[in-house]
Amino acid sequence: MELRKGLEDIAIKETSITYIDGDLGRLYYRGYSIYDLASFSNFEEVSYLIWYGKLPTQRELADLKSHLAEERNVSEEISTFVSKVAKTANPMDILRTAVSMMGLEDRREEGLVTKAIKITAKIPTIISLIQRTRRDQKFIEPDPSLSHAENFLYMINGEKPDLNFSKTMDVALMLHMDHEMNASTMACLVVASTLSDIYSSVVAGISALKGPLHGGANSEALKQFMEVESPDQVEKYVLNKLSTGHRLMGFGHRIYKTMDPRAKILKDYAREVTEGKPTERLYKVAEKIEEIGIKILGKRGIYPNVDFYSGLVFFSLGFDTDLFPTIFASARVVGWTAHVDEYLLDNKLIRPKAIYVGDLGKKYIPIDERQ
Numbered sequence: 001m002e003l004r005k006g007l008e009d010i011a012i013k014e015t016s017i018t019y020i021d022g023d024l025g026r027l028y029y030r031g032y033s034i035y036d037l038a039s040f041s042n043f044e045e046v047s048y049l050i051w052y053g054k055l056p057t058q059r060e061l062a063d064l065k066s067h068l069a070e071e072r073n074v075s076e077e078i079s080t081f082v083s084k085v086a087k088t089a090n091p092m093d094i095l096r097t098a099v100s101m102m103g104l105e106d107r108r109e110e111g112l113v114t115k116a117i118k119i120t121a122k123i124p125t126i127i128s129l130i131q132r133t134r135r136d137q138k139f140i141e142p143d144p145s146l147s148h149a150e151n152f153l154y155m156i157n158g159e160k161p162d163l164n165f166s167k168t169m170d171v172a173l174m175l176h177m178d179h180e181m182n183a184s185t186m187a188c189l190v191v192a193s194t195l196s197d198i199y200s201s202v203v204a205g206i207s208a209l210k211g212p213l214h215g216g217a218n219s220e221a222l223k224q225f226m227e228v229e230s231p232d233q234v235e236k237y238v239l240n241k242l243s244t245g246h247r248l249m250g251f252g253h254r255i256y257k258t259m260d261p262r263a264k265i266l267k268d269y270a271r272e273v274t275e276g277k278p279t280e281r282l283y284k285v286a287e288k289i290e291e292i293g294i295k296i297l298g299k300r301g302i303y304p305n306v307d308f309y310s311g312l313v314f315f316s317l318g319f320d321t322d323l324f325p326t327i328f329a330s331a332r333v334v335g336w337t338a339h340v341d342e343y344l345l346d347n348k349l350i351r352p353k354a355i356y357v358g359d360l361g362k363k364y365i366p367i368d369e370r371q
Helices: 034-040 043-052 058-070 076-085 091-105 112-134 148-157 163-175 183-192 198-209 217-226 231-243 261-274 280-300 306-316 321-344
Strands: 018-021 026-029
Touching: 026 034, 026 043, 026 261, 034 163, 034 261, 043 058, 043 112, 043 148, 043 163, 043 321, 058 112, 058 148, 076 091, 076 112, 091 112, 091 198, 091 321, 112 148, 112 198, 112 321, 148 163, 163 261, 163 306, 163 321, 183 198, 183 321, 198 321, 217 280, 217 306, 217 321, 231 280, 261 280, 261 306, 280 306, 306 321
Parallel strands: none
Antiparallel strands: 018 026
């Protein structure tokens, strides 16, 4: 039996959801290029595409938008819980528990996608409740007249966002929506394969995403930019970091051997939302780190990934840095639930093997005879 650590290059299912060409740096949702979707589409339309396998008609899109807007409010029990722990607990722990509470409250017999819509609609409300409670700010009720991305920013910042900010948020969420068989999606499928419920699967996904090797890298990339005072100090910073055995955060990917297309798209939005603002210095530092990093690491196939610019984008839009993984989860829940739905069409319990390397036939020694 061959040992493949991390299940690298092992396929566990067929999918029509997402295709990644790591060598050419291409990403497709249901056959549509991520560049086209980022340019012309929006969160709700791409969610419909991923859940239902096709682009919606005007009526179908309007129905989904209405359904998402209707489901944004959370119960008083969840609201009370989040408010009590917001200032002391890890945001991903809060989100994980709140989604578990949703499962306790939802006893209706409904389709998986219907439940997925509920979870997707409520997560931004939970995130905004965390941030505003910690800042001693009054909670902002969801506004059903706003789009998913607009409402998310409205609940965070207390004012309706301009077109540039809402489009940036919309695209950032789209880019994080799915990425084939990553660690958190795999965690969701392991749970789903036992025929557990969708809330338990999403809780597993959130738990996996909490890890710094998966969902926490964008905040680390942002901290990197904050450590450098100006672009002319970047080369010294990068050389020192690499020579002392440290990684450039936001660089490298298991699949991409060129620049992550999501990073290319987010770079443009990071430039736009920082222009003329205090965060513009961070963008210029990031751009220089990208340039120097590619010059040194690109020959080894190590390039910026989605985390490199996403933290800067989320920070510029008004989010606290430790909330970044929760924003990631708020988008990736669409992909998680779509993959669960797809896998259950031809379910097989996920049960891999391990290669035993211990001893056999040991003699049992009674406890009073052990030294």
